[in-house]
Amino acid sequence: MATGITIKGLVKRFGDKTIIDHVSFDIAVGELVCLLGPSGCGKTTTLRCIAGLEAPEEGRIEINGQPVFDSAEKLAVEPYRRNAGMVFQSYAIWPHLSVFENVAFPLRVRNTPNAEVEKKVMRTLDMVGLADFRARSAQQLSGGQQQRVAVARAIVHEPDVLLFDEPLSNLDARLRDATRAEIRRLQRELNVAAVYVTHDQAEALSLADRILVMSEGRIHQAGTPQEIYGAPRDAFVADVVGATNFLDIAVHAVGDGTVQGVAPDGAPLRVTGRMAAPGPARVMVRPDRLRVAPDAGEQGENCLHGTVRQRLFMGGHYEYAIAIGPTVLRAFSPVQVAEGGRVTVSFEPCDCIVLETRGAP
Amino acid sequence: MSASDAAIEMRAPARGSSAAAIRAIFIVTFAITAFLIVTPLVALLYGSFRTGGPGTNATYTFDNWRGLLEPAILDTLLITLFISIVTSLFSSAFGGAMAWLTYRTDFRFKRALVAAIGLSFFFPGFILAMAWVILGSPGGVLNAFLSEVFGIDSEPFDIYSVAGIIWIQVLHITPFAFFTLRGPLSSMDASLEEAAYASGANPWQVARRVTMPLMIFPLLSSLLLCFVLSVEQFAVPAMVGIPGHVNTLATELYLLISFSPPNTGLAAAVGLAMSAVTGLSIFIQRRVVHRRNAPTVTGKGYRLHMLRLGRWRGLAEILCLLYALLSFIIPTIALLYTSGIKFFVANPFEAAWTWRNYVQIWESPGTVRSLINTLIVAGGGAVLGLTLGTLIAYSTHRLRPRGFRALDVLASLPFGIPGIVIGLGFLWSYVWLPIYGTLWVLIFCYVARFLPYATETVGAQVVQLDKSLEEAAWTSGAGRVASFRRIMLPLLRPALQSGYFLLFIAYFREIAAAALIYTSKTEVLSISIWSFFENANWGVASALSVVTTVITVSLMVAMTRAPLKL
Incomplete structure (x- = not known):
């Protein structure tokens, strides 16, 4: 061209x-x-x-x-x-x-x-x-x-x-x-x-x-x-390109294009990205890529457990603030859960990306 | 033209040939401004160290500067300061009060008051002074009135005095204070006062605790401006001070030059000392203006809460009517009367009416020439002054090349130099040039003296115009000159029109700068009126004044009525 x-x-x-x-x-x-x-x-x-x-x-x-x-x-x-x-x-x-x-x-x-x-x-x-x-x-x-x-x-x-x-x-x-x-x-x-x-x-x-x-x-x-x-x-x-969530995780295995680690609440994670060696990492996942469901006790990869801190009705969906251990995640979901309710938050490995840290804490 | 053609053509200079042209225009503008303003000042400085004037066998000396400390000059300085401080206080008080009445209260005749103040703003000082001589001198109308009606024969009014000078100057300078203060008063953020009302303050408390403190800087600015106008005032002390043997620095300087043997060196030193006083005041005033803008002025067009004057309203209205009467209406009537009678008598019932004085204007070649000279200087000179002012304003506000700050300072210097001093500087520096004794000297002198009028008027508009208006023209494919002509000039038109009008009026009625540099061939109206008056020909002087006033006022009406866009 x-x-x-x-x-x-x-x-x-x-x-x-x-x-x-x-x-x-x-x-x-x-x-x-x-x-x-x-x-x-x-x-x-x-x-x-x-x-x-x-x-x-x-x-x-x-x-x-x-x-x-x-x-x-x-x-x-x-x-x-x-x-x-x-x-x-x-x-x-x-x-x-x-x-x-x-x-x-x-x-x-x-x-x-x-x-x-x-x-x-x-x-x-x-x-x-x-x-x-x-x-x-x-x-x-x-x-x-x-x-x-x-x-x-x-x-x-x-x-x-x-x-x-x-x-x-x-x-x-x-x-x-x-x-x-x-x-x-x-x-x-x-x-x-x-x-x-x-x-x-x-x-x-x-x-x-x-x-x-x-x-x-x-x-x-x-x-x-x-x-x-x-x-x-x-x-x-x-x-810069939109609302997002950051999570600090501990990576223990580095694969080809994916890495495996542990979330702050102890849940096992598999996310997209390349790292030279295992260690602490920061990942991001968009609020619209998080699936929210009432906590039914299921466990598994990329499945976090938390409490609804706040719920705002936005018309097409709810905007949730969900506390997972010390971290608060924003999530957009049509699913209705009351404030204070226990929820599971899950996502696909391809939607969660390892970020370069650039000396960030 | 494609980008490649352009690229080849533009290769040589760093920022393109039209940028080079812009640079050249800036340099020429700078050079002309520097020449106009620096030359007379340098000539004065040089002259203040010389024992004699240009063309004489003079040597260097410090005597002129020592001469400033002589009791006679020091007395003059003290009288000037006294007159100016008192004038400034009264003018600012009256101007401020009338601006406050107009923009913050339920005063009923706002439009009439603003029109009256506008009229007296454009009423030339030397004509006002003359009218008040007719009214207030011993043997004048007021004393005759007291004598005829009340039998008081002691002639209590004497306009030829310090009080007389102050009286006329206050009438003359009050409009300047009004126009300085009306902007801040009318554009003050209404919510500042509303917040005070909401907090439970009554109207007088709001005026005292909120409005007044917010007006401190504008008031200070007005006081300084009126002070400077008073120090540099020449017409009033010349017409009522010299006959009464009361001299200010301006008339002292004039007398030092006009009476033989002229003491040019001392005059130069006096002029520079005067400029130091006015220049310093203007410098402080401009700092004050910059300080005040931020907190009070907002762009929001809320309607201001108008204070109800109640039973004071009638009194306020009568006082304002009185100002209009004293500053414009009664003086005009006095002039009309004097211009229409054969010999001056204070009692109109004893007067012999005649058109003779008006006829004499047209029959005397000197007067006709002086009228033509004035029209050339005002009409043509204002074009030059406006062109230079526009180039300076565009350079300092938009182009901003290296050195633009120096140009800005240069162009605002005349604000601080009294007219009579600029005149003396031109007398010294242009005596060598072939244009000496022609109208060009007057034109150059006026262009220099009133340069800030042009740069401020046009500059205020340039600042208002968003830079992208011109950039859009460039990216649309218009060159710098074409965009200036097709975009900037039409958008600047209102400012150019009012700038031209201001300059025309200023040149038309200027007397201080002309007093020292006119010759018999280059006499202008203001000078003619003055000399008729000095020769006790009040009739012709008044007739000429009426003509001048009619021209000025009709111009003012025409300009305020004229459609500003085309």
């Missing part, structure tokens, strides 16, 4: 603080990659470097195989010559222009003939469902509509890359879900490389072909949403 964006050894510093620390990755044409991480991890700065709004200290950036930045060659193409389309967190809709003129702007500055501007803008406004709003002033639009104008403006000139800087963070939850699907569809249709910055794991999981989890200016883990969610490298990644 052709490469849409290539980044090699990107370094960005503000003063003596390193914001991006030797980041490299490729994005294929047609691929949507999410940069996911807590605030301050360097994800937005990376995006702005691709757009040309920040000048990195080191590294090389290519768009469709052409260099747009190279520190060694002292090359820095201005943002307006990178043929990118960018959606800003604040939308940046120009208040002095109508909806039509906001979307037409990228075409106007490229001296596109009027007839073509009309055709392309209307087609794009149609795509985002705003054709009836063309004459409106941008200030008369709701947040969701402004967001769609911003998307239309970013795609109207058929850019080589699409850049999204937390585009949904100012929308309410319901609108966010609808717009997410919309962005995915548009990006598929345009078939361009897209970078999507977010700190919302649900957004990243549902949108991305690939997720790059960033932390302290580095790519901490890269992979498909399924890989990142199902097999996080360590506690940091596990936490």
Whole structure:
């Protein structure tokens, strides 16, 4: 597959603080990659470097195989010559222009003939469902509509890359879900490389072909949403992509792809992962992968016994806090057990992953 | 253009050719600003160590600085400080009280009061001073009135005095205090006061224990600002102080230069000493402004709880009406009256009415030229001043290249330099240049003097505009210049309009900076009015003042009514 964006050894510093620390990755044409991480991890700065709004200290950036930045060659193409389309967190809709003129702007500055501007803008406004709003002033639009104008403006000139800087963070939850699907569809249709910055794991999981989890200016883990969610490298990644449980276990046998050990309550465990040698380990299991049942006294592998501390009704399921020895596990289950009741909690070996400890306690 | 074409073209400079162009624009802006503001100051510093003025056989000396300690100068300093402190206290008290009435109470005529204060804000100080001479001088209207109606012949009103200067300055400076304090008062977080009410405090306790303490920094800022405006005030002490032999530093400096033999060195030293006082005050004032912003101002648009004045309301309304009468309405009537009579008599029933004074404006070539000069300086000069101010504001708030802080400091320096002192600096430094004696000197001088008006007005708007508005234009494919023109300029339009208006009015009525640098060919309206007045031609002076006021007020009305977007 052709490469849409290539980044090699990107370094960005503000003063003596390193914001991006030797980041490299490729994005294929047609691929949507999410940069996911807590605030301050360097994800937005990376995006702005691709757009040309920040000048990195080191590294090389290519768009469709052409260099747009190279520190060694002292090359820095201005943002307006990178043929990118960018959606800003604040939308940046120009208040002095109508909806039509906001979307037409990228075409106007490229001296596109009027007839073509009309055709392309209307087609794009149609795509985002705003054709009836063309004459409106941008200030008369709701947040969701402004967001769609911003998307239309970013795609109207058929850019080589699409850049999204937390585009949904100012929308309410319901609108966010609808717009997410919309962005995915548009990006598929345009078939361009897209970078999507977010700190919302649900957004990243549902949108991305690939997720790059960033932390302290580095790519901490890269992979498909399924890989990142199902097999996080360590506690940091596990936490960033969703609610999870951590268990500290004692491993006594290391196999090929699985290890065996003992849970805090003494139950025997078999979990997925590789370790060099037996010893203490930290594992994680997602709350939705835990099976909860009233305690019927059964014993066996991956079967823990505990007490319901708290139960919250969430509509589709209950959210349980279950005390197992000193550890409290969160579990999502439709099964109904009263607070204070004894339960067994079990899971499949493939759903429980050994994490790298990285010096964690 | 594809990325590859761009790449080849952009290879040479580190951040692209348009970044180089931006850099060049910044350097040029910096150089012009530095030249305009540093040159006169350096000239003053140099002059303060010279025994004579430019072009004379002078040597170096410390006598000028020693001269500051002579009793005459020290007396002037003390009188200036006394006048300024008293003016500042009264102006801030009146301005603050009226702002409080307008924004925190159920005062009934808020719009009328704000309009009246706006009018007196734009009413030129030298015209106000002239009107009060007509009203309050010995032989003036008020004394004649007392004599005719009550038989009091002792002429108790004497405007040519320290009290007279303070009286006119308080009327003139009160609007500045009003406009300084109304922002903090109207944008104060309502929940702070509501919490006090909820805790059981009555309205007066809330005002005393919550509102006042929160207003300490704005009040301090207003006091300092009014103090500076008073120290640098030239028109009022020139018109009522000089005839009464009461000098402030500003008029002292003027007299040192205008009466032969001129003592330019001492004048320069006095000017720098004055600038030290005003500059230090402005420096403190700006620190205070930064301090206050955080706790009181929030973006929430809650309706404020308006204090009910009860039986005090009528009294408050009468006092505010009185301010409008004294600061604008009665002076205007006095001017209209004087401009319409042949010879000045205090009693209108004995007056001989005439259009002669107005006719004389158009028939005298000197007056017509001075009107044209004023329109050129105000109309054209304001374009230059606004352009420079916009470049500076955009550089210091948005581009922020290396050295932008220095530019920011440079551009705000004129805040702390009195007009008469800038005028003296230009007199010294431009005497060598071929533009000396042309309107350019006046224009440059005004651009420098009122530069902060432009940078503050435009800068406030630049800060309001989210950075991404411009970035979105870049990523859409518009170059820096195109995005500035198509996005920034339209969005800045309201600020540019009001900035132009402010500069136009300021240039139009400026007298302090012009007093030393005008020549017979470059006389402007303010100077003409002053000289007619000094030559006891009150009629023509009043007629010209009426014309000036009509132009100013109609501009003000036009600008506040004009649709701000296009």
